[in-house]
Amino acid sequence: MGPASASAAREGVLAAFNDFRVQIDDYNDRRERLIKISRDITIHSKRLIFLLHRIANDDALDAQQRAAECRQKLKPIRAFFEAASDELRGQDFGRYSQSLSPGVQEYIEAISFSHYLEHGTLITHAQAQALISTPAGEPWFPLTHSDYLLGISDLTGELMRLAITSSGLRQGRHKAAEVCDFVRRCTADFESLTPYVNELSKKQSVTTESLKKIELAAYGIAIRGSEYHDFPRSFDDDPGHGRPADEAY
Amino acid sequence: MGPASASAAREGVLAAFNDFRVQIDDYNDRRERLIKISRDITIHSKRLIFLLHRIANDDALDAQQRAAECRQKLKPIRAFFEAASDELRGQDFGRYSQSLSPGVQEYIEAISFSHYLEHGTLITHAQAQALISTPAGEPWFPLTHSDYLLGISDLTGELMRLAITSSGLRQGRHKAAEVCDFVRRCTADFESLTPYVNELSKKQSVTTESLKKIELAAYGIAIRGSEYHDFPRSFDDDPGHGRPADEAY
Amino acid sequence: MDPEELDQINAYFERDAQLREILREENAKLDKKVRSMVGTLSKVHSTPASDFPGIVDVVRRTLSGCNENLLAIVSLIPPNQLWRWKETWAYTIRSIVYIAAFTEFLASGKLISLQEVNDMVGIQETWNDRLEIQVEDYLQGLITLINELSRLAVNSVTLGNYDAPFKISIFVKDLFAGFSLLNLKNDSLRRRFDSIKYDVKKIEEVVYDVSLRQLNNPPAESKAA
Amino acid sequence: MDPEELDQINAYFERDAQLREILREENAKLDKKVRSMVGTLSKVHSTPASDFPGIVDVVRRTLSGCNENLLAIVSLIPPNQLWRWKETWAYTIRSIVYIAAFTEFLASGKLISLQEVNDMVGIQETWNDRLEIQVEDYLQGLITLINELSRLAVNSVTLGNYDAPFKISIFVKDLFAGFSLLNLKNDSLRRRFDSIKYDVKKIEEVVYDVSLRQLNNPPAESKAA
Amino acid sequence: MDPEELDQINAYFERDAQLREILREENAKLDKKVRSMVGTLSKVHSTPASDFPGIVDVVRRTLSGCNENLLAIVSLIPPNQLWRWKETWAYTIRSIVYIAAFTEFLASGKLISLQEVNDMVGIQETWNDRLEIQVEDYLQGLITLINELSRLAVNSVTLGNYDAPFKISIFVKDLFAGFSLLNLKNDSLRRRFDSIKYDVKKIEEVVYDVSLRQLNNPPAESKAA
Amino acid sequence: MDPEELDQINAYFERDAQLREILREENAKLDKKVRSMVGTLSKVHSTPASDFPGIVDVVRRTLSGCNENLLAIVSLIPPNQLWRWKETWAYTIRSIVYIAAFTEFLASGKLISLQEVNDMVGIQETWNDRLEIQVEDYLQGLITLINELSRLAVNSVTLGNYDAPFKISIFVKDLFAGFSLLNLKNDSLRRRFDSIKYDVKKIEEVVYDVSLRQLNNPPAESKAA
Amino acid sequence: MDPEELDQINAYFERDAQLREILREENAKLDKKVRSMVGTLSKVHSTPASDFPGIVDVVRRTLSGCNENLLAIVSLIPPNQLWRWKETWAYTIRSIVYIAAFTEFLASGKLISLQEVNDMVGIQETWNDRLEIQVEDYLQGLITLINELSRLAVNSVTLGNYDAPFKISIFVKDLFAGFSLLNLKNDSLRRRFDSIKYDVKKIEEVVYDVSLRQLNNPPAESKAA
Amino acid sequence: MDPEELDQINAYFERDAQLREILREENAKLDKKVRSMVGTLSKVHSTPASDFPGIVDVVRRTLSGCNENLLAIVSLIPPNQLWRWKETWAYTIRSIVYIAAFTEFLASGKLISLQEVNDMVGIQETWNDRLEIQVEDYLQGLITLINELSRLAVNSVTLGNYDAPFKISIFVKDLFAGFSLLNLKNDSLRRRFDSIKYDVKKIEEVVYDVSLRQLNNPPAESKAA
């Protein structure tokens, strides 16, 4: 092997690796873009969840107004999904979807919270997929079962917060019992799936803790309600009658 | 129990706790002071070790000059020991000596290094204790066996550095073999004590690693020396003959 | 290597270690004052509301005396090194915010602003490259206040003061609503905010207990609170 | 190492290890008594206050019997080696403080002093270079007492004793004020002290529940407290 | 290395790995049944006490059906290797103890004994070098029961059953007193035992809430307990 | 959750778990062949270069026989699910790349291309939605080759072959230059790439040792390289 | 809880704890002998090969004396509880394997078999439900030997013995090839096996250094190896 | 809470998150240039010394072009926030120091000063509250240089340049002596410094090999180097 062939070999190697560099850079760039989109979706979804907590107990709003506010907040997220869908066509979904997962899960948490507040039921996989679709109903990309389940699992934490903050409020008294029922069913349903989804089984203990906190909130309402049954003014009266009526109470 | 006696009870509690506060503050202050002294001793001891590394291979100095430089550096440490001894009289030694331990161990590491460089032997417990004593030979406080052993254990790490840096130098060629022997004996002696001193058994694996590195240095010298036996200029000549003679080589 | 440059580098490392040591000591002095104020403030739980002004007075005097400690600290920090050293005093500063905010609530029933806390302890605008109450510190201090107010609601009723829970309820719910508007990251602030829902709930329960038993004064007055 | 010196060091550590073993066994005997007293004391949670004297009596008899175990331990410790060995029995001594303090509270409603604990179990002044209840042990024992008293406040009310929570509240608040005077480091004492805040809160809530419903006897007193 | 010996070593590892795999599969089948029973039992939290017998019946039928799974497992274990393989099924066995003990409590209010658990699922004395409910497993199952009973106390009250907490309280306190007498080492059993202190406290608080408001039927009974 | 939907999800995951199990078994069969080839290849460290062709031959025959295993795997993967399952066989595929690349180096001194690896084991273009050697797998395999070549440089000299290190040095340096062109993230590829710096250094030292002693044949060439 | 059952449970825990304690003490005695043998063996690193027989002799005498300790241990283990207690002595047994294998290598240059280790220390076939050298222990001991042999290769050369590395290299490579054929799981054995790759490499480098400088006697032999 | 203040707080949190993002991107651009320079510099290992000037030239041109990236970064940092953000670019800056110091050594054989590095990439004195090469970064860069120079000593000899090791030896020993005078804490700098003893040793060995074989030029010349 003379010097000439040696340098030819070197050129060959460098050419091949230049090619790899392009492929690796493309892979990393795309991952970076998706991770950024995922972060953006997460931020917006978290804000939606905060908003839902705020309006959940706001007497001044009716169901329709609430739904309208939600849809408003959902709009910008659609743009992110559309941007992500370009990177996730065909084979690429398998390759890159993990980078978007955190965002998708937080989004599922947000829309399932909104769905629960509006309908009192669990959003189905199909309904959730429909909210990750073009206006024409074409899915931007498939919603995986695990993203769906992990999002729902986080929902129970938000419901716990809802149950506790609203248990002190008049209109929240029935809520705690309903939420308790709902989360109990979620916990039971998840139980059969934990052998398959590793992260879910980790989250299951958090869910169980949330359930216990909700049970305590429901208990508090029940035991205090039982005492005030015989009182001159009923437990369900608004005791804060001295306050201005338009206060978010 | 009327209000009067209630407030009397409270006064009693507060008086007692004020007393506790004084005791706890005194304890904490004293610990703080000792920890600071320990840190100061550590810093000065580390500097002494650095100095010893620098002068160990310095041809320009003879043994006496080296010893003199060391004594110079030891002086300020004496003042710290004197200060510490005030806090460690009688019962207090048991109570507070732990706070000073890190400093004492680093000091043992330094003086045993210096002792080894001067005499080629291990400093004994009595000799080390004598260096933690007033000029009149009165111990400032007792040197515990574990501080002594743990300090010596760290010495082996410094000897490893010495063996490697000096193995490239002319006058270092014999050193590696000597150090190798010395550390081998230390490692063997410690082995019988590891069941009693928990920290020592942890350090023993570091010591063993150091020993292996020293063995490799000694090996390097031996194998290279064997090759150069037949060479026109001997292995033990100074090959850097082209350099200025006063360079620290 | 140039011997002079070596000396400079060594001196640089030395200074750093010493500064860390001295700052810790100065902060310990300030912290001692802070603990004493917290102790004094904790008396409100067993004191009739009529005696609150006395407690507030005592605390505020110590509070304005903290200025000298802050001055000592700020004079030690080299220019531009706020972010390097702030962890040393962050915890103490948060307690100062809590103390200032608690006295303000007791005195006026109002929420103290960050600027008002600065004024109370004499933190200067010009220090802002060295020592500053950060937004996070201010919010952390307010959360501590909420924790304490839920206890105060309970203890006020025990002492026969049935109006206090209503005042506290209005104040805390307003603050809680404010916090809810913040976009918090998943950090320690978020975790502590998450915990105050229990305080809000407890205060609400006290308000209900008192209202349903009609122990509080005529509604008109509670409105004024 | 000089072989003779190596042998000496080995012998020294050997003696040490043996003493540690024997001390551990002696402490296990004492600990058994302590567990049994803790078990007896836990009956107060389901016993009317009128039967407390009987429980206190039984416990105190066992308590003074601990003297022989302490004597056995102290006779093993070489002079001046208190600090070397105290970890062996520290945990047991803290339980003894707790037991002594609990019986004193049940009997007289008062806080036992460190000296009184010494007297109860016969710890001599002259042992103080070998075995001694340290301030920290005493305080740890009192914290355990506070943990237990918050349970007692709850269970007393269940048993229809509505005055107990008020007594407990005064006692615990005084103690809490005492603890607040201490400058605790970030050590186990500090962490446990932080935990008693929850006990104080719980007791306040029980007092609140009882006051609100005016179930206790002389409401005037509780307000004055 | 001798090729024949290598083959033997490989065969040994192979057998081991296969047995581990099969045992895991067999245990997974049993675990599925266990999970389903746990699911059914968890309905007690939202069911009136009058419907408990139905739940108990369903669970007990599945429970006795576990015998075939245990038989499958025990037949796989080589003689004398109980201690080698027990980790595979220990967690499942503990759940079985919990399930058996919970049904017994719901049915009779009594504590099930280890032998009764063996009988319920048909574990034979002769299996004892291969498969056995160890004392630790039994105790672990009981601790899980206590965890669950504190939830049941809470949820019973929510459903308007004010007597259940008193029953639970008596049962759990008795069990707790038993556990307190055990000389537990610092292992997982000890840590979990420490956790049931919170359950006991929680149950005491529920009993307190009900008693304070005099919601339960014969108040005399609770005092006597 | 809707019971029907729950069932569907359960069924979906069940199918998944089964496929994973079968794939693992198929991969284990392939892995066995791979180990045997790695074992054969490791003989080069104690074999004169003249006997390399025999080793290469043996290995290549087994290598082309891997096709049937890959076929078995690819036929199990549902369309488009490459990314879902590739972790199952990725490690094995990387070893295949290493083996193919090593034989190529031994045979021709050249770097094998990804396409040539595909051809050697019969991976079809049409499988690319189910089974494919990814660029990352190819690079990982080459890193393993570099690790092995630094050993080969050392052992060749031991066997008196003083020219091999020069060949290896040129080959590895070219490859190293290629790797340096890549922008690697902080992942396992990056960590392993960092490790080959030591191999490069080792090879440089061997070349140095041989050059210094002028043991190699045509020194002119090595200087020109 | 039934008092009698409680007593039984306590007795069960007690027996267990005592047996653990005694076993630990017995193992400590054996361990002391083992440490002393390891110490004696470590002298090979600074001793000419001609003095190895003396070292081997001394060690083997102590080794056969271990039989009495093993007898003491095996007589304590209840039937069938090998798997329960083996962790107590596993580490010591592995050291015994290492010692036996090292003496065999020094004496004959050969690999000791598991059965030969048993014979050397008098472990009986009939003990096998209580005490046994497991295959894992045997392999772990051999790995320790390899770790030590790479040191010996280095130190032999330092002492001017240039042939030892070649002997060691042949022995270790053979052993390494054997290990490579084992189907190890991802456990501690696997991790330690990964570590011996470094030892093999180190030995190869020593052989390289000696060959490069042609210091060894009959170069032909090393090439043939 | 004041809505306007709330908006401000929210905006403050928002800005922070965005700045972190943009800084990361800007640093990535700079890092790309740095990698390319490191790649170019690595050619010295296979290039005759006569061609070094060309390599130095190419690198220095890119180096001065880094100024625009640093400018972009410094313009993003708010005043006084050097310590808040420096971690973002610290690693890149250290590589810049290494590159600058390597080119200086190749060009003049001298040690570059921190100020000269600043000048080379145009870092302004006035930026020092936002972006600055810290002493630690400078020292870290020099350590990387030493690591690289020990490789260069080896490879120079392979390429027949027998004088380079002497030059490198003088330079590195001087630097090593300088580092030895620093009082380093036990941090990453200390650990990396500790590792360079191997580089020093390797360089010495090369110098010895060359001198003893009398391959270098007449002594007079090496003195001049």
Ligand SMILES: [Mn+2]
């Ligand atoms: Mn959430």
Ligand SMILES: [Mn+2]
């Ligand atoms: Mn050291």
